[in-house]
Structure formats: C-alpha cells, structure tokens
Amino acid sequence: MTNPNLNRRKKQKITYTASNEGIEAAEKALKRLGFDSKSNFAESQLMSRSTVTKFFQCKPIQLDSFKRICDGLKLNWEEIAEFPKRKQLEFVEQANCNSLAINEEVEINGTNRRRVIVIDKERKIVKVVITLEGDINSVSNFKILELILRENSGDTIKIVDITEGSIKLTIEGSKEDIERLVERIKSKKLTELNGFFIKDIQILNQSSDDDESNKVINRWSLVQQIISQKTKNRNLRGVDLSDANLIDADLIDADLIGANLSDADLSGANLSGANLSGADLSVPTSFILS
Numbered sequence: 001m002t003n004p005n006l007n008r009r010k011k012q013k014i015t016y017t018a019s020n021e022g023i024e025a026a027e028k029a030l031k032r033l034g035f036d037s038k039s040n041f042a043e044s045q046l047m048s049r050s051t052v053t054k055f056f057q058c059k060p061i062q063l064d065s066f067k068r069i070c071d072g073l074k075l076n077w078e079e080i081a082e083f084p085k086r087k088q089l090e091f092v093e094q095a096n097c098n099s100l101a102i103n104e105e106v107e108i109n110g111t112n113r114r115r116v117i118v119i120d121k122e123r124k125i126v127k128v129v130i131t132l133e134g135d136i137n138s139v140s141n142f143k144i145l146e147l148i149l150r151e152n153s154g155d156t157i158k159i160v161d162i163t164e165g166s167i168k169l170t171i172e173g174s175k176e177d178i179e180r181l182v183e184r185i186k187s188k189k190l191t192e193l194n195g196f197f198i199k200d201i202q203i204l205n206q207s208s209d210d211d212e213s214n215k216v217i218n219r220w221s222l223v224q225q226i227i228s229q230k231t232k233n234r235n236l237r238g239v240d241l242s243d244a245n246l247i248d249a250d251l252i253d254a255d256l257i258g259a260n261l262s263d264a265d266l267s268g269a270n271l272s273g274a275n276l277s278g279a280d281l282s283v284p285t286s287f288i289l290s
Contacts, residue, residue, distance in 0.1 A: 014142075014160060015060035022080030023056060029073035043245060045072045046223045048265035050283075051243040058082070065243045068220065126178040127160075127204040130185070132167040132196040139167065145193045152190050153181035166199060178203070220244075226251070242280070 018026065035041040042052040045068055054061050055069050070077035139145070146159045154177030161170035173181070184190040185201045192198060223244045226234070234254040242262045246269050253273040262282045 014063045014162075016063050016066045016077075017060045017082045018055055018058050018066075018080050019082040020058065022075075022082070023058060025075060025080060026056065026069075026073055029075055033073065041072065045069065046220055046227070046245050048243055048245050048263055050265065051263055062243060064219070125172050126175050127170060127172045128178055128182065129200075129202045129204060130169045130171055130193075130198060131200040131202075132169065132193060133199055134167050134196045136162065136167050139196070142169075145169065145196075148193050149181060152184050153177040157181065167196060170204070 030038070030041060035044070038052050038056060039049050042049045045052075047065065047068065051061055051065050052069060055066065061069075066081065067077045070080050142159055142162060146157070149159075149171065150157045154173065156177045157171060157173035159169050160172050162168070163170075171178075171181070181190075182201055182203070185198055190198065219240060222239065223241065223246070226236075226241075227246060227249050230250040232250075232252045232254075234251065236251075236259050237255045238258040240260045241264050242260045244261075244264045246261075246264050246266050248268040249266070249270070251269055251271050251274050254271070254275070256274055256276050256279050258278040259276075260280045262280045
C-alpha cells in the first residue's frame with residue numbers, strides 16, 4: 001500500500017506578522033465594527049480562534065489568513081504588516097556580505113534605497129519557478145532571497161510559494177520585472193542566491209493580480225459549504241483547510257487524505273469514518289484570546 005505521505009508536497013508557507021501599530025489599528029477596528037470579542041470576529045471570518053489569537057499576539061500567520069483578517073477589519077494588510085526598515089536593511093546587508101560573488105553589479109544604498117512596494121493593479125502579473133540546488137531546510141531566511149531577487153529585477157517581485165524538489169521558489173511580479181529577472185538568469189549574470197546555485201527558471205503563466213485572492217475566496221467558500229451543509233463522503237483529498245473554523249462540522253466518511261488541517265478548529269466535528277491518512281493535524285499551542 002502506498003504511503004500518502006510520500007506523495008505529499010511539503011510547502012513552507014509565507015507568513016506575516018502584524019506590527020504593534022497595526023494591532024492598535026486592528027483593536028480599534030474591532031470596536032468600530034461592533035465585535036464584542038475576538039472569538040466572535042474569528043467565527044465571522046470562518047477562522048480558528050487560535051489563528052486570530054496569533055495575529056493579535058504579533059505572531060506569524062499565513063499570508064492569506066493575514067489578508068483575510070485585515071479584510072474583515074476593513075484594513076489595508078500592507079499597513080498592518082510588520083515591515084521594519086532596519087530589519088530589511090540588515091537582511092540586504094547580510095545577503096550582500098554572504099553573496100559578493102553572486103552579482104558584483106548589485107549596489108546596496110542603505111538610506112536612499114526606496115522600500116515602498118507599489119504594484120499597478122492593471123498590470124499583468126507573471127509567475128515563474130526558480131529551482132535552486134540544495135536542501136530546503138538549509139535556507140535560514142527566505143526574505144534574504146526575495147530581497148536579492150528584487151535587487152536584480154524590481155520591487156514587484158515576491159516569493160509566493162516554496163516547495164521541495166531541490167528548492168523551488170514560485171516568484172511573481174510585473175511583466176517587466178520578471179522579464180528582467182529571466183534575462184539576468186539566462187545570461188548568467190545571476191547564477192546564485194545567497195550561495196544556492198540556480199538550476200533553472202521556468203515561466204508558469206500570466207494572470208491578473210487578483211488570481212491569488214480568488215483562490216483564497218474559493219478556499220473560504222469551501223469552509224462555509226462544509227459547516228453549513230451536512231454531506232457524507234465529501235472528497236476533500238489534499239485540500240488546504242488550515243486556520244479554518246470547522247467547529248461541529250459534519251465530516252462523516254470524508255476523504256481527507258493528505259489534507260492540511262493545521263491550526264484548524266475541529267472542536268465537536270464529526271469525523272466518523274473519515275480517512276485522515278497523511279493529513280496535517282498539527283494544532284497550535286498558543287493561548288486563545290476571548
């Protein structure tokens with residue numbers, strides 16, 4: 001019998017942390033919107049209380065969950081997220097010191113370097129996969145790699161997914177920045193990222209900047225469907241239900257093989273006959289706020 005774990009792609013999710021100022025704005029937004037508790041807010045967003053707790057405790061959570069919380073509070077997530085300039089500069093300086101052989105043309109201009117990222121919503125967003133030689137567990141900080149990529153292309157570049165198979169970085173950015181990045185890699189002007197040799201770069205597709213958010217909406221629509229409709233034998237194989245509020249959900253005989261249920265609240269859920277082989281059921285240890 002095949003072990004489902006062998007076929008699962010392990011992913012390291014991109015996480016974000018709220019700043020202290022962001023939390024102050026979030027607390028005010030809760031009151032302004034009439035939520036008498038964070039638990040009630042979590043329920044309204046179909047999210048687990050533990051995920052909302054981590055957000056308000058300035059702990060890292062998945063980017064799509066971070067955005068959903070900010071959207072629920074009518075806040076701009078980029079204004080709530082922690083983007084300390086000093087830490088960014090430390091990352092850039094460390095990347096520059098560790099990879100002088102990477103690209104001698106890169107110049108870091110500490111105080112004069114613009115760090116505000118502006119993406120034109122009408123531009124097409126292009127995705128590429130960059131394959132690096134090495135073990136994914138040996139990368140200490142993916143933000144350093146992202147900053148090096150931006151230095152070699154433009155400020156719209158960001159890492160949106162990381163998978164094993166050597167190290168595969170899914171990168172997205174404006175058409176212009178992606179073309180610039182591809183050219184530098186193809187011409188061998190950029191051959192390494194912080195010591196990791198670049199094996200390949202492949203353009204995936206072109207899409208609107210809203211594609212990622214649409215996928216997130218579909219995910220939470222699935223959560224809404226699960227908790228509102230009683231259905232046996234659901235096919236939920238490999239789906240991402242992390243951070244979801246699945247309290248009292250009817251999951252009788254559900255196929256949850258390889259599903260991501262990390263940090264999901266399954267209190268009172270009926271899992272009779274459900275197949276959870278290879279499912280990620282890791283639970284948070286943080287204190288849950290009221």
